[in-house]
Amino acid sequence: MLPIWAMEVLSILTQLFILAVGFIVLVVIVIYIRDISQTRDAVRRNYPVVGRFRGLFTTLGEFFRQYFFALDREELPFNRAERDWVYRSSRGHGGTISFGSTKPLTPVGTAIFVNCPYPVLEDDIAPTEPLRIGPHARQPYDAPSFFNISAMSYGSLSKPAVQALSRGAGRAGIWMNTGEGGLSEWHLEGDCDIVFQIGTAKYGVRDEDGKLSDDKLKDVAARPQVKMFELKLSQGAKPGKGGILPASKVNREIAEIRGIPEGQASHSPNRHPEIAGNDDLLDMIARIRDVTGKPVGIKFVVGAYGWIEELCTDIKARGVESAPDFMTIDSGDGGTGAAPMALMDNVGLPIRESLPMVAAILRRQGLKDRIRIIASGKLLLPSSAAWALAAGADFVQCGRGFMFALGCIQSLKCHKNTCPTGVTTHKRSLQRGLVPRDKAEKVAAYADTLRRHVEIIAHSCGVREPRKLQPMHVRLVQADGRSVSMDDLDFVPPGRVEDEPRFPVQP
Incomplete structure (x- = not known):
């Protein structure tokens, strides 16, 4: 059997949890009523509460893309490979990479420098x-x-x-x-x-x-x-x-x-x-x-x-x-x-x-x-x-x-x-x-x-x-x-x- 003080703490925590759940439910009900009543956003009107996540994910998407989903050479205005080269260079790391280029050399307009058989010493x-x-x-x-x-x-x-x-x-x-x-x-x-x-x-x-x-x-x-x-x-x-x-x-x-x-x-x-x-x-x-x-x-x-x-x-x-x-x-x-x-x-x-x-x-x-x-x-x-x-x-x-x-x-x-x-x-x-x-x-x-x-x-x-x-x-x-x-x-x-x-x- 738990001590009296422990039971009192448990009782307080239980009450706080019930209040928190009640507050969350109340907030959801208010959001539901607001979403289903407004006329500016069709998604929120048809899918109250849940429809709000679309805006959140859209806002966060631009940040998640550059870290988790975008390839090194596909972002605009500057891709990860370009940004990383600047970051490395600004830290004095020389801008050197390994294991071959990830830059595609076939798109129209790509500039290729013609190396000389006898470069400058x-x-x-x-x-x-x-x-x-x-x-x-x-x-x-x-x-x-x-x-x-x-x-x-x-x-x-x-x-x-x-x-x-x-x-x-x-x-x-x-x-x-x-x-x-x-x-x-x-x-x-x-x-x-x-x-x-x-x-x-x-x-x-x-x-x-x-x-x-x-x-x-x-x-x-x-x-x-x-x-x-x-x-x-x-x-x-x-x-x-x-x-x-x-x-x-x-x-x-x-x-x-x-x-x-x-x-x-x-x-x-x-x-x-x-x-x-x-x-x-x-x-x-x-x-x-x-x-x-x-x-x-x-x-x-x-x-x-x-x-x-x-x-x-x-x-x-x-x-x-x-x-x-x-x-x-x-x-x-x-x-x-x-x-x-x-x-x-x-x-x-x-x-x-x-x-x-x-x-x-x-x-x-x-x-x-x-x-x-x-x-x-x-x-x-x-x-x-x-x-x-x-x-x-x-x-x-x-x-x-x-x-x-x-x-x-x-x-x-x-x-x-x-x-x-x-x-x-x-x-x-x-x-x-x-x-x-x-x-x-x-x-x-x-x-x-x-x-x-x-x-x-x-x-x-x-x-x-x-x-x-x-x-x-x-x-x-x-x-x-x-x-x-x-x-x-x-x-x-x-x-x-x-x-x-x-x-x-x-x-």
């Missing part, structure tokens, strides 16, 4: 020299690295993420693009080279009316870390639409940096109101370059391309010094920013088509040596970066690769302020997981590893350094299963399409 390897951008600017920029950090705004990214990127960029000797959100003290913390992006809302360099302010341009240019200015026409996440920053991310600091009201959603115009044609564009480039004394380039997603041909004609009419100092070509298949699915999925050419097209146009117009090409858009692996250099890029930059180096797990919550790794949230409780000191080391290690592996590809192809890669070093798989040299493909039709939409736009 280590004693003959040449370092990648700095490349000058903006020879006609008062302060040209000798960019030291061919691989850099793409445009990601402070606001879209968290404070510790920007701090880690800045410190990592400083250690790796690469530039960091501010994105359209303006320049913060966190960008400058690592003493890295900065590319200041001017978006359509002129964040950080706007006056009270939202127009470009020469005085604020001068203030930004006075920072020694700021090496170049990038005038954004469009970006891969939303070609034809301005930037989007939810109200939940517009805190006091972000509002002050951007020059916008606190706590209100920030929407940029879908283009620069004062730029309605190529003449306006060249005038704006000249103005920024004159005010700042530093190189000025443009960023865009290629769709219609006739305007690029016309821009080249207008440049030659004015003189080559009027040209943008660089063109950043972004891919039309999305980016780190939040965007309407209709644009992200369907508008703008992917980088695989647009980059060689722009390079071919500039060569044909005799401007390839004057205008540097920066390739951007999902180029986070050595093979992608090496392909871009072979296709005509002078520089490659990436955003999401560095987000993975910061710890991103591709939870697809970038725009919801609920990023579980602290990369894209302004909630202090979530940011605490991202320690800038530690993540900066991973940012630098990822950049160093990628550059080293691009060099490995270049040496295998028989050239001494990555910028010597040419289209002839790459073959692209065709529909019949055979590959052809990229050098034999014509990426630009011989004549312009007469009915192709191009600038100037009509009011």
